[in-house]
Each structure stands twice: as structure tokens, then as C-alpha cells.
Amino acid sequence: MKITPGTRSRATLATVAAAGAALLLLTSCASSTEPAPEAGGAVAEDCTPLHEFPTIQDGVLTVAAMNAAPKFHALSDSGPFTGIDATLIPEFAAENCLEVKFKPMTGAAAQLDLREGKSDMFGGLILKTPERAEVFAQSEGSILYETLGFTSAKDDAYATIDSLKGKRIGTLSGSYYVEPLKAAYGADSIEEYQSDSNAFEDLKAGRIDAVAWQSIQGFNFTDRDEDYVTEILGDEPAYPELTVLLENNWPHTKGNTEMTAAIDDYYERAKADGTVARVLTENKIGAQAADLYVNGR
CATH class of the missing domain: 3.40.190.10 (Periplasmic binding protein-like II)
Structure with a gap:
């Protein structure tokens, strides 16, 4: 597949929110029919998680995120956070009753942060590779294709x-x-x-x-x-x-099989119910490129 000048689809940075909280916190558990979790709130006390898995800090999903729009973008360490994974990861966390702490950094630094046990997940639409599988847990499925x-x-x-x-x-x-x-x-x-x-x-x-x-x-x-x-x-x-057509996922703590299962379950549902397609549209991914990212070639 080749996207050529005049016919190619392009991605652009989503409009940045006017203000951000010190940390991206989720207001409550989420479902596919609810809007994306907003910053500034806490998880509701009566929230029932869809899945349960261990995290470094109880009740918090700590994410070392590669700062590269439109996959994930942060104006500062405290946000505001925009982009594809800035929407998808909070939705995943919300349905599991977890607050999100994003730590924006370069890809190399994020890999080291996860490897050293300072974060639970490596976000920013990360390519699955055999080499990364030796160090990190990777999902069975994928959230998006890439080339x-x-x-x-x-x-x-x-x-x-x-x-x-x-x-x-x-x-x-x-x-x-x-x-x-x-x-x-x-x-x-x-x-x-x-x-x-x-x-x-x-x-x-x-x-x-x-x-x-x-x-x-x-x-x-x-x-x-x-x-x-x-x-x-x-x-x-x-x-x-x-x-080759590669797969994007969220590398996470090796051996955390409960988290792996939760991520795979989310990926399957998010693609089937249109969540992924919606988020691509929100981030101004053109139709031709979006079709490749969701359906492959």
C-alpha cells in the first residue's frame, strides 16, 4: 500500500485542552458508551473493576509514555495530555477503577523506566517486537497496525x-x-x-x-x-x-499476566465497538490511513 501526494491521508495533533490537572485522574469507571474520562477527579468509591491486576501503587496505573504526537502528547509533565493513547489508556484504566499517572518522556527513557520497575506500562502506541518481548509483557492482540x-x-x-x-x-x-x-x-x-x-x-x-x-x-x-x-x-x-505490517500495543510489567489479559480484552472490545475508530477520527487521522491502522492491508 502506498499513500501518495494528493490522495494520502495525514495525521495531525489534536487540539490541546486549555488547562490540565497536576496528574491525569479519572472520575469513575467507564464503558464504551460513556465519554472519555476527564482530568481532575478521583475514582468513585463504589467503582467495580472489570479486571483486577497488580500495579506499583494501589489504585494507580503509572504510565511511562513516549511523548510523540498524535499518539501521545504532553505540554508538560503535568499535562494537558492529548492524542490517541492519552484517550485510550485512561478509558482502559477507568473500567478497571484505576487513576492514571502519565510520565511523558522519550521512547528510550520510557523503556528504561518500565524495565527498572518505575512504571506499570509503556504508552504511546509501541510496536510489538520479539526483542521487547524478552524484557516486557506484550499483548496477544494489538490496538493498531503500523508500518x-x-x-x-x-x-x-x-x-x-x-x-x-x-x-x-x-x-x-x-x-x-x-x-x-x-x-x-x-x-x-x-x-x-x-x-x-x-x-x-x-x-x-x-x-x-x-x-x-x-x-x-x-x-x-x-x-x-x-x-x-x-x-x-x-x-x-x-x-x-x-x-512488514507491525502491531502496536502497550508493553507492561513482565509476568503480570492479569494485566495482559485485561489489555487484550480491552483491545478486542475497543476495536469491535468503534472506540478505536472514534479516537482516530478525534485525532484527525484521515480515512485511508485509519483503515490501514485498524484493518491492516
């Missing part, structure tokens, strides 16, 4: 893996794509970044030729700058690791 996107100046619009041979490519440190990109292009051609905004700034400055990352991140930037484009590539048998 590689190439972001570049519109005049370049790299549409194949080989079209970037000999070019300077940026990617996010700790990403699944780092090693496959180095294998395809050579380590000297890959520049790693701690944040998506820094990568895009270097692209605009001409220090790199393209950014290779999750396509949803690329659409978020190119929607706001008409001089740049994000391309989703089709299957390329010579580069299966770069063009």
Missing part, C-alpha cells in the same frame, strides 16, 4: 527502499526500525534522534534527506507543512523487516 513511513521534501517523495540509497536518513533512537535501516543502508547513513521534532527540524534544515519512522508520526508533521510529504510503502520482498 514504516518515509518523510521528505515533497520534491523528493521517496517511494521505495532503494530510492534512498546513498542518502542521509534520520530515525528515532530505540525504535524497531533502527537496526533494519542500518542493515539496508549502512550504519553511517543513519542518524538517530531522541525526539521526532528534532528529526523533522534536521530534515527541514537539510542535514538529512528523509526521516524513517512510524507513518503516523510522519503524517503528523507533513499535515502542517505542505512542502513535505510522508510515503507509506508497499511490500518489498527484499526488505521484509522494513515493509
Whole structure:
């Protein structure tokens, strides 16, 4: 599948709320027919959890969240929090009678935070990989599909893996794509970044030729700058690791099988009852991209 200029769908940052509480707290248990939990309240005393699982702090789900819109975005450590996982994770927590404490950080820092037992979950639509499964628990299912996107100046619009041979490519440190990109292009051609905004700034400055990352991140930037484009590539048998359709989930504490079961149950229901599609629309994900993210290809 390729989303080309003029027909491609793009993602954009959801409108930021006017004010946020010190922590994102949930007002009560939630169901699929209720609005998303709002910040500023506490879990109702008579809340009955749909599932029960251990957390670091009783009654609180502590989430190290990769700060990268539109998947998850925080203006500060205390919010306001916007984006896809900023809605889905609180809904999951609310039905299990848990308050949410978001800790925004880079992806690499979030992985370390979870590994060291300082958080219960790694949020921000995280790709499932065998390497992460060795360290973290991962769901059986997934909340969204994802694939590689190439972001570049519109005049370049790299549409194949080989079209970037000999070019300077940026990617996010700790990403699944780092090693496959180095294998395809050579380590000297890959520049790693701690944040998506820094990568895009270097692209605009001409220090790199393209950014290779999750396509949803690329659409978020190119929607706001008409001089740049994000391309989703089709299957390329010579580069299966770069063009494979991957699954997003919420890595969590290894061995917490009760949490894994609760997450899988939520994923199944959230996709079936239209919650995921609703949240994608709320975050201005276009129809063509949303279909890929929900249904695959």
C-alpha cells in the first residue's frame, strides 16, 4: 500500500485542552458508551473493576509514555495530555477503577523506566517486537497496525527502499526500525534522534534527506507543512523487516499476566465497538490511513 501526494491521508495533533490537572485522574469507571474520562477527579468509591491486576501503587496505573504526537502528547509533565493513547489508556484504566499517572518522556527513557520497575506500562502506541518481548509483557492482540513511513521534501517523495540509497536518513533512537535501516543502508547513513521534532527540524534544515519512522508520526508533521510529504510503502520482498505490517500495543510489567489479559480484552472490545475508530477520527487521522491502522492491508 502506498499513500501518495494528493490522495494520502495525514495525521495531525489534536487540539490541546486549555488547562490540565497536576496528574491525569479519572472520575469513575467507564464503558464504551460513556465519554472519555476527564482530568481532575478521583475514582468513585463504589467503582467495580472489570479486571483486577497488580500495579506499583494501589489504585494507580503509572504510565511511562513516549511523548510523540498524535499518539501521545504532553505540554508538560503535568499535562494537558492529548492524542490517541492519552484517550485510550485512561478509558482502559477507568473500567478497571484505576487513576492514571502519565510520565511523558522519550521512547528510550520510557523503556528504561518500565524495565527498572518505575512504571506499570509503556504508552504511546509501541510496536510489538520479539526483542521487547524478552524484557516486557506484550499483548496477544494489538490496538493498531503500523508500518514504516518515509518523510521528505515533497520534491523528493521517496517511494521505495532503494530510492534512498546513498542518502542521509534520520530515525528515532530505540525504535524497531533502527537496526533494519542500518542493515539496508549502512550504519553511517543513519542518524538517530531522541525526539521526532528534532528529526523533522534536521530534515527541514537539510542535514538529512528523509526521516524513517512510524507513518503516523510522519503524517503528523507533513499535515502542517505542505512542502513535505510522508510515503507509506508497499511490500518489498527484499526488505521484509522494513515493509512488514507491525502491531502496536502497550508493553507492561513482565509476568503480570492479569494485566495482559485485561489489555487484550480491552483491545478486542475497543476495536469491535468503534472506540478505536472514534479516537482516530478525534485525532484527525484521515480515512485511508485509519483503515490501514485498524484493518491492516
